Each structure stands twice: as C-alpha cells, then as structure tokens.
Amino acid sequence: MNVVVIGAQWGDEGKGKIVDFLASQADITIRFSGGANAGHTIVHGDATYKLHLIPSGILYPGKKVVLGIGMVIDPEALFRELAELEKQGVDWHGRVFIADRAHMVLPSYRKTDVEIDKKRDRPIGTTGRGIGVTYAMKAHRDGIRVIDVIDNEFGVELEAEDRAFLASYRELLAPLAVNLTALLARTKPGRVLLEGAQGALLDLDLGTYPFVSSGTSAAAGASLGSGMGPRAIDNVLGVFKAYSTRVGNGPFPTEFSAETEKELEELVRETGREYGVTTGRPRRCGYLDLVALRYACATNSIDNLVLTHLDVYDTVAHIKVCTAYRIDGKETEEFPSSARKLERAEPVFKTLPGWLESLANARAYEELPRIAREYVDFIEAYCGVPVSMISVGYEREQTIVRKSPWTRS
Numbered sequence: 001m002n003v004v005v006i007g008a009q010w011g012d013e014g015k016g017k018i019v020d021f022l023a024s025q026a027d028i029t030i031r032f033s034g035g036a037n038a039g040h041t042i043v044h045g046d047a048t049y050k051l052h053l054i055p056s057g058i059l060y061p062g063k064k065v066v067l068g069i070g071m072v073i074d075p076e077a078l079f080r081e082l083a084e085l086e087k088q089g090v091d092w093h094g095r096v097f098i099a100d101r102a103h104m105v106l107p108s109y110r111k112t113d114v115e116i117d118k119k120r121d122r123p124i125g126t127t128g129r130g131i132g133v134t135y136a137m138k139a140h141r142d143g144i145r146v147i148d149v150i151d152n153e154f155g156v157e158l159e160a161e162d163r164a165f166l167a168s169y170r171e172l173l174a175p176l177a178v179n180l181t182a183l184l185a186r187t188k189p190g191r192v193l194l195e196g197a198q199g200a201l202l203d204l205d206l207g208t209y210p211f212v213s214s215g216t217s218a219a220a221g222a223s224l225g226s227g228m229g230p231r232a233i234d235n236v237l238g239v240f241k242a243y244s245t246r247v248g249n250g251p252f253p254t255e256f257s258a259e260t261e262k263e264l265e266e267l268v269r270e271t272g273r274e275y276g277v278t279t280g281r282p283r284r285c286g287y288l289d290l291v292a293l294r295y296a297c298a299t300n301s302i303d304n305l306v307l308t309h310l311d312v313y314d315t316v317a318h319i320k321v322c323t324a325y326r327i328d329g330k331e332t333e334e335f336p337s338s339a340r341k342l343e344r345a346e347p348v349f350k351t352l353p354g355w356l357e358s359l360a361n362a363r364a365y366e367e368l369p370r371i372a373r374e375y376v377d378f379i380e381a382y383c384g385v386p387v388s389m390i391s392v393g394y395e396r397e398q399t400i401v402r403k404s405p406w407t408r409s
Contacts, residue, residue, distance in 0.1 A: 001234045002192045003405050004222040005306075007199030008238035008296040010208075010246040011217075012274070012283060014308035014391060015239045016040025019056035019195045021399050025406060027189035029057030030180070032225025033070040033215045034197025035105060035131045036077040039276060043394035047088060053078050055195050058085065058092060067098045069180055070216055070225030072134040073146065074105035075169040098173065099180040099227070100147035106162040109133040135214035150174050181227035191406060194222040200238070200296040208339045211250025219300040234408050237388070238302035240293055241309040242375075243268055245283040247276050251342035254286035254322045264316070272312045287349065289322045294383045295335035304388035304405065307376065311359045311392045319375065323382065324348035352378060359392040365402050368392075 003022070007013040020042045023029050031053075040051045042059060051058070053073060055065035067073060082092055109130035117128070137143040148154055149166050150173060158166075184192070198217040201207045206218050216224065223230040246252045256265040265285050268274065274283040296302065313319055324333045325345035336342050355369040362368050368376075368390075376387050388403040 001190065001406055001408070002194060002226075002228065002232050004194040004196065004219050004233055004236045006196035006217065006219050006222075006236065006238055006300060006302075007202075008240040008293055008300070008302065008305065009199045009244055009289075010201045010250075010252075011038075011197075011199040012245055012247065012276075013199060013239040013241050014306075015196065016042050016051060016056045017308070017391060017394065017396075017399075018237070018239050018306050018389065019193060020059055021396055022193055022405060023055075023057030023060050023063055026057065026063070026191045026193035028064045028066065028184075028187075028191075029055045029193040029195060030066045030068045030226045031055040031071060031195045031197065032068040033217055033221045034213065035072040035129065035134070035215075036074050037129045037131045037213070038197040041273070041394075044396065049085070049088065049090075052081055054081055054085065054092075054096065057193060057195075058096065059090060061091070062095070064095050064097065066178070066180060066183075067096075067102060068225040069099040069101045069227055070221050071099070071102045072105050072131055072138070072215070073098065073102050074110075074129065075173060076165075077105075077129075079169070079172060096176060097178045097183070098146055098176045100145065100150070100177040101180070101227075102146050103134055103138045104144045104146065104149060104166065105130045105134045106144065106158075107165050108159050108162050109137070132214035146173055146177050150177055184226070184228060192226070192228075194226055194233075196222065200300050201292060206299045208250050208342060211248070211339055219302070235405055236301055236303050237306050237405055238296060238300060238304070238385070239306040239308060240288075240296075241272070242288060242307060242313055243272075243309070244286045244289050244292075245272075245274055246286075247281060247283050251339050251345070252284055252286060253325060253342060253345040253347045254289045254320075255284055256286050267315070268312055272309050287320045287322055287347070288379075289347070290379065290382045291322060291325060291333055291335050293379075294333075297383050297385045302385055304403065305379070305383065305385050306389040306391070307379070307387050308391040310372065310375075310390055311398075313354060314358050315356065316354045317356060319352045319354050320349040321352060321378070322347040323350050350378075360398065362392050362400060363397070365390070365400055368400075
C-alpha cells in the first residue's frame with residue numbers, strides 16, 4: 001500500500017511529525033519533492049531533530065529512506081545534515097538512498113537565486129538556497145543529475161567552481177545512488193510512505209502563483225517523484241493546522257491584524273513555535289482558511305485530513321474560521337486563480353467557541369472536549385473530507401488516530 005502525506009496549506013503544517021509517526025509502520029519512506037528550503041522539526045522526548053533534505057522516517061532504526069526523483073539536492077547541505085544526525089546518535093549508514101535522477105544544486109545556483117529575487121519588483125521571499133534556479137535549469141534541460149555526477153558526464157559547460165564542487169562529492173554520492181523505480185520493483189515493499197515538502201498552496205501549478213515554490217508540492221508529484229504510476233497511490237493524507245501560517249510574501253486573506261490581534265498572533269506564534277526551521281524567520285499567522293483548505297482537498301484528491309496544532313488554541317475563548325471571501329463586493333466560496341484577486345479578498349468569518357482546557361493528554365477522539373470535537377466536525381462538514389488523525393502536541397504519542405492511514409479509502 002502506498003500512502004502520500006502532503007501539506008494542505010502554505011507549508012509548515014507539521015508533516016514531519018506525521019511522517020515520523022507513520023514511518024514505523026512503513027517499509028520505506030520516500031521524499032518526492034523539494035530541497036533544503038524545506039524544514040521539519042521532530043521532537044522525541046528531550047531530543048529535537050531538524051531535518052531539511054532527509055525524509056522524516058530516518059529516525060526509526062532499521063528503516064530505509066530515499067531522497068526521490070523530484071527533489072533538488074545540495075550535497076553540501078545533505079552531508080552536513082547527515083553528520084548532524086550522526087552526532088545526535090542516528091545511524092544512517094545503509095539506510096539513506098538518493099534517486100539517481102534527482103537534480104543537483106550548485107554553488108552558482110545559490111548566488112543566482114538571491115540575485116534574481118533582489119531584482120524582482122515583487123520579491124517572492126526565496127530562502128536563497130538555489131532551489132528555484134535548479135528547477136529552472138532542469139526545465140531548460142541544462143540541469144545536472146546525481147547520475148551525471150557519478151558518471152562524470154555533465155553535458156553542459158560548468159563554471160570551474162561548480163565542477164570542482166561536484167567532483168568533491170562524487171565518491172560520497174555514488175554508494176547512495178539508486179534507480180528508484182528498479183529498487184521498488186526489486187524489493188516490492190508492502191508499505192511505502194511518500195513524503196511531500198512545502199504545501200499544496202505553494203505548488204507551482206496549483207498554488208498562489210507567482211508566490212509559490214518551484215517544485216511540485218501537490219499530491220500528483222508523489223507519482224513522478226517516486227517513479228511509480230499514479231494508480232499505485234492508495235491514500236492521500238492532507239496535513240493542516242488548526243490555524244494558518246505563511247512564510248515570505250504572497251496573499252494571505254486570514255492573516256491576523258497587526259493592529260487589533262497582535263496578542264493572539266504572539267500567542268499562536270510562540271505556542272506553536274512558528275519560526276522557520278530553515279530560515280528562522282517568524283511565520284505570518286492567521287485564522288484557519290476553509291476556502292483554501294477545501295480547494296487543496298479538491299485539487300489533491302485528499303482522502304483524509306490530518307489536523308495538527310489543535311492544542312495551540314487551548315486558551316482561546318473564541319475561534320474564527322474563514323468560510324468565504326468577499327472580493328470586489330461579491331461573496332464567493334471559490335479559491336481564486338489570481339494572486340492579485342486573493343490579495344483583495346476580505347475573509348468572511350464564522351466564530352466558534354473555544355474549549356478552554358488542555359488537550360495535551362487526550363489519546364482518543366472521545367477524550368477531547370465536546371467543543372473541540374465540534375470544531376473538528378465543522379471542518380469536516382465544510383471540506384467534505386474526514387479528519388482521520390489529530391495532533392495535540394509535539395511528541396509522537398500526542399497523536400489521535402481515528403482511522404489507520406494504511407486502510408484504503
């Protein structure tokens with residue numbers, strides 16, 4: 001069975017914890033998109049792990065993980081991350097593999113990435129890690145793949161710095177490289193967990209263009225990034241937070257008002273630890289946008305939703321959720337294609353009561369306060385998709401499973 005986990009908002013939804021939770025039951029975990037611009041924080045007791053390129057399943061001893069075909073890989077960042085994991089007691093040797101069709105991030109790409117964003121009239125807010133430039137080179141058919149580095153067949157003229165950079169990693173990359181489709185055909189894993197990066201609203205085609213990532217963060221990318229056909233996907237999980245966040249520039253209709261909701265913004269940001277794992281930048285915070293969430297469900301064939309950070313609202317007496325937009329005087333429940341139109345959108349809110357008690361010790365859905373369950377029920381009814389898992393804290397055990405993700409929908 002093949003299960004996809006994607007973010008159903010603008011990234012940072014808690015996918016890392018969910019993948020980590022599910023990885024114990026998977027035979028192999030494949031990250032299918034993105035690069036070192038992504039960041040997952042996983043908490044195990046007193047230990048905190050910050051991952052950027054390595055799939056979250058690495059923290060389970062004996063479990064294999066693969067950096068997939070749709071990823072763009074900076075080898076310097078990769079081996080630095082592996083060294084840090086080793087310092088924290090994670091033995092990764094023989095468990096980490098890289099799809100040989102994945103593309104490489106070069107030093108010159110990182111420099112170009114920063115320069116391009118500086119020159120934009122409307123900066124995207126890129127992390128400056130060369131991700132967009134690498135995907136652009138891939139589309140131009142001038143990119144460098146892992147297999148090209150190993151075979152020393154670059155096929156394009158490279159700057160001396162880039163050529164030397166790649167040459168220095170050839171021997172380290174070679175034992176990790178695999179033909180991913182052949183690997184899956186040969187090993188025939190019974191359970192494959194497919195991990196996305198960023199979120200559906202940052203997808204190059206489906207997101208709030210041009211304020212999007214350069215790769216595929218939608219569920220459709222799981223097929224391409226893993227080398228398996230689309231009909232092999234059995235279940236798509238969409239992870240979302242009880243509120244919304246966004247990093248960098250771009251439209252965000254439900255963002256908290258800096259004038260009237262500063263206290264709530266600070267509560268959510270500090271309680272939810274809403275700072276970028278990769279950049280350290282504070283995330284923009286706002287109310288849950290159900291219009292956007294329902295759009296993500298529709299465009300990604302999300303079978304089951306996973307609600308995280310529900311506990312962040314434990315002390316909030318009244319909780320707003322966006323159920324429609326008012327754009328140019330007209331009310332709509334459709335998520336617009338135009339980023340400029342979305343920037344003009346005024347959220348139409350419904351206010352729900354808060355539960356005003358801690359959820360931290362709940363381990364079953366029935367143990368949640370009635371008002372918290374009503375919040376979940378409202379989300380399910382609006383989106384038409386069941387919430388099958390709920391996270392009420394950072395620890396693995398603070399996860400409520402209403403329906404096993406390894407069950408076909």
